[in-house]
Amino acid sequence: MRNAALTLMLATALAGPVAADEDPATFVQFVEEPAGQCVARGGLQMLVRNTHPKRTVKVWLDRYHGGVGTGDRSRSELAPGAEPEALGCTRNNQAPQEWRIVRAQFVD
DSSP states (O other): OHHHHHHHHHHHHHHHOOOOOOGGGGGGGEEEOHHHHHHHHOOOOEEEEEOSOOOEEEEEEEEEETTTTEEEEEEEETTOOOOOOOEEEEEEEEEEEEEEEEEEOOOO
16 A cells, blocks of 8 residues: 555656646637628627647537527537638527537547
8 A cells, every 4th residue: 555655646746737738628619700600690600719829629518598508519629720620500490509628538
């Protein structure tokens, strides 16, 4: 037991502090832009992109409509520097629509 505790302490010391840039979710950014059909519904187009300069992020998103989860889960691989990926309108059927990050990880 003592060796396991010593090994854990040594591994923690060698790893050093966890930097914020190691959390891939911090590089997932939602962007809203005007788009014809969405504006006609009183909303905007919701897009998602990766802001990391070098690493691809795989992200899983849950969709909510009117504050209630729809059961829809999407998965995208967002390359660095790529154009944002469209998700849908921020309003649909007279209710707000949103996406929430469930999980994010670096691909490489």
